[in-house]
Amino acid sequence: MKFVFTMWKKELRSYFVSPIAYVFLAAYLLIAGLFFYLGVTLTGEASLRVLAGNLAITQIFVLPMLTMRHFAEERRQGTLEMLLTAPIPLWAIVVGKWAASVTLCAIMFAGTLVFPAVLAYYGDPDWGVMLTSYLGLFAVACAFCAAGLFSSSLLDDQMAAGLIGAVILVPFWLVGRAEALVPDEWADRVRPLSLLYHLDSFNRGVLDSMDIYYFVAFTAVFLFLTFRSLESRRWR
Amino acid sequence: MIDVQHLTKSYGPRLAVDDVSFSIGKGEVVGFLGPNGAGKTTTMRILTGFLPATGGDVKVAGFDVFDEPMQVKRRVGYLPESPPLYPELTVGTYLEFAAELRGFYGKERLKRVGRVMEQVGLVGWEGRVLGSLSKGYRQRVGLAQALVHEPEVLILDEPTSGLDPTQVMGMRELMRELAATRTVILSTHILGEVEAICPRAMLIAGGKLRASGTIAELREQAPGGVWYYLEVAGAQDREVGALAGVQMVEPLGIDGDFAKLRVRAPADPRELLFRAAAAKGWRVRALEQRLPSLEEAFIGIVGREG
Numbered sequence: 001m002k003f004v005f006t007m008w009k010k011e012l013r014s015y016f017v018s019p020i021a022y023v024f025l026a027a028y029l030l031i032a033g034l035f036f037y038l039g040v041t042l043t044g045e046a047s048l049r050v051l052a053g054n055l056a057i058t059q060i061f062v063l064p065m066l067t068m069r070h071f072a073e074e075r076r077q078g079t080l081e082m083l084l085t086a087p088i089p090l091w092a093i094v095v096g097k098w099a100a101s102v103t104l105c106a107i108m109f110a111g112t113l114v115f116p117a118v119l120a121y122y123g124d125p126d127w128g129v130m131l132t133s134y135l136g137l138f139a140v141a142c143a144f145c146a147a148g149l150f151s152s153s154l155l156d157d158q159m160a161a162g163l164i165g166a167v168i169l170v171p172f173w174l175v176g177r178a179e180a181l182v183p184d185e186w187a188d189r190v191r192p193l194s195l196l197y198h199l200d201s202f203n204r205g206v207l208d209s210m211d212i213y214y215f216v217a218f219t220a221v222f223l224f225l226t227f228r229s230l231e232s233r234r235w236r
Numbered sequence: 237m238i239d240v241q242h243l244t245k246s247y248g249p250r251l252a253v254d255d256v257s258f259s260i261g262k263g264e265v266v267g268f269l270g271p272n273g274a275g276k277t278t279t280m281r282i283l284t285g286f287l288p289a290t291g292g293d294v295k296v297a298g299f300d301v302f303d304e305p306m307q308v309k310r311r312v313g314y315l316p317e318s319p320p321l322y323p324e325l326t327v328g329t330y331l332e333f334a335a336e337l338r339g340f341y342g343k344e345r346l347k348r349v350g351r352v353m354e355q356v357g358l359v360g361w362e363g364r365v366l367g368s369l370s371k372g373y374r375q376r377v378g379l380a381q382a383l384v385h386e387p388e389v390l391i392l393d394e395p396t397s398g399l400d401p402t403q404v405m406g407m408r409e410l411m412r413e414l415a416a417t418r419t420v421i422l423s424t425h426i427l428g429e430v431e432a433i434c435p436r437a438m439l440i441a442g443g444k445l446r447a448s449g450t451i452a453e454l455r456e457q458a459p460g461g462v463w464y465y466l467e468v469a470g471a472q473d474r475e476v477g478a479l480a481g482v483q484m485v486e487p488l489g490i491d492g493d494f495a496k497l498r499v500r501a502p503a504d505p506r507e508l509l510f511r512a513a514a515a516k517g518w519r520v521r522a523l524e525q526r527l528p529s530l531e532e533a534f535i536g537i538v539g540r541e542g
Contacts, residue, residue: 006337009333010325013325014325018324078319079321081316081320082381085284085286085309085314087338088337
C-alpha cells in the first residue's frame with residue numbers, strides 16, 4: 001500500500017513540475033466555462049445538467065491525453081526497468097499511476113466549483129443534484145483514467161496511446177445512441193453498456209447501485225487489463 | 237552468489253541466450269565481454285528479474301529469480317544501459333523516490349540518499365533537474381539509484397558507454413571502490429575496462445558463453461599464444477633458431493646492428509637465450525615475454541565476424 005502512495009506522489013509531482021498539469025487545467029476549465037455558459041443561457045435553469053453531460057463526453061478525448069504518457073513514456077525513458085526491478089508489486093505501480101491521474105481530475109473538478117457558486121448567487125440550485133452530478137463526473141474520470149492507462153500500457157508511442165485511449169472509449173459513448181444504427185430491440189440490449197445511460201441518473205440526482213457497479217466494474221476491468229498487458233509484454 | 241544453469245532466452249524464433257551456465261562467487265568482480273547484440277543485456281535483465289527466462293535456472297543469493305523475484309530484487313542493484321531517469325525530476329527528489337521504491341521512508345530515506353550522493357560524488361547537486369545533466373552525471377545518478385539499498389549484487393550494463401575519457405576514469409575509480417565490498421557484474425565491449433577492473437571475464441557472443449576465466453587465462457587462449465621478443469646483434473636468426481629449447485624464430489625487422497626477432501618456445505626460453513648470448517658474445521638489447529592483448533584473444537575466440 002505504501003508503494004501505491006510512493007508511485008502516486010511521484011506521478012503527481014511529475015504532472016506539476018512539467019507544464020502538463022497546468023495546460024490541462026487551463027484547457028479543461030475553458031471548455032467547462034463554455035458549456036456552463038451555454039447550459040445556463042440555453043435552458044435558463046440553475047443546474048449543471050448540460051455542463052455535466054457535455055463534460056463527460058469531453059473527457060473521452062481529454063483524459064486519454066492525461067494518461068497516455070504513463071507507461072509509454074516509462075518504456076521510452078527506460079525507467080520501466082527501474083520500476084520492474086525494484087521489489088514492489090506490479091499492481092501497486094498500476095494503481096499508483098491511476099490514482100495520480102484521478103487526483104489531477106479531482107483538482108480539475110475543484111476548479112469548476114466556481115459554477116455552483118455563481119448559480120447559488122443568481123438562483124436556487126438543487127444541491128443534491130449538484131452533488132450527484134459531481135459524483136458522476138468523478139466516476140467517469142475513474143473509469144476513463146483506467147482505460148487510458150490500459151492503452152498506454154499497450155503502446156510505446158505517447159500520441160498513439162492517447163488516440164487509442166479515445167478510440168477505446170468512443171464506442172461506450174456511441175452505444176447509447178445505438179437506435180440510430182440497429183433495430184430498437186437490439187439497441188435496448190446494448191444500451192446498458194453505455195456511459196451516458198449510467199451517467200444520466202447521476203445527473204437527475206439519483207444514486208442507483210447498478211450505475212455505481214457499472215463504473216466500478218469498468219475501472220476494475222481496465223486496471224486489470226493494464227496489469228495483464230504489462231505482465232504479458234515481459235514475455236515477448 | 238549467482239548461479240546460472242542452462243539459461244536460455246528466445247524472443248519469438250530468435251535465440252538471444254543459448255544454454256549459458258556460469259557461477260559467480262561472493263565478492264567476485266566479473267566482466268561480461270562481447271560484441272553488441274551478443275546477449276549481455278538480455279542475460280543481465282534476466283538476473284535482475286526484469287525479463288523471465290525461456291529455460292534454465294537462475295539463482296541469486298540462493299533465491300530463484302523466477303520463484304522468489306522479490307527476494308532477488310531486494311538484493312540486486314541494477315544500472316541499465318541508459319540510466320533510468322525521469323528528466324523532469326531533480327536529483328534529490330529522484331533519489332528519494334528510488335529510496336522509497338526500496339522501502340525506505342522518513343529519516344532512513346534521507347540518510348540513505350545523503351550517503352549514496354556522497355558515495356558517487358553528487359553532493360551539492362540535489363536541486364539540479366535530471367534532464368539538464370551531462371552524460372557523466374546522469375550515469376552517476378543512475379549508479380546512485382542502484383546503490384541506495386546497499387545491494388549485495390551490483391549489475392552494471394555498459395556503465396561507461398558514452399562518457400568522455402575523464403568521466404570514464406572517474407567511473408572506473410568508483411566501480412573499483414564499489415567492487416571491494418560487493419559482487420559485481422559489469423558488461424562492456426571495451427576490453428581495457430575489463431582489464432582495468434575485473435579479475436575475471438566471461439566472453440559472450442551469439443548468445444553463447446565462449447570463454448571464461450581470468451584475464452591471463454583468456455589471453456593465453458588467443459590463437460597467437462605467448463611469444464618472446466628478442467633484439468640481438470652479432471647473431472643470425474638461424475643461429476638463434478638452432479638453440480635447443482627454441483621452437484621457431486621469425487625476423488620482425490632490423491634496427492642498425494640489431495635484429496628484432498619473434499621467438500617461440502614450448503617453455504620460457506629467456507634464461508636459455510641469455511646464457512647462449514653470453515657464451516657466444518651476442519649483444520642483447522631487449523628480451524621480454526609478450527602476451528597477446530585481450531583484443532587479440534577476443535577476436536581469436538569470437539571470430540572476426542562477431
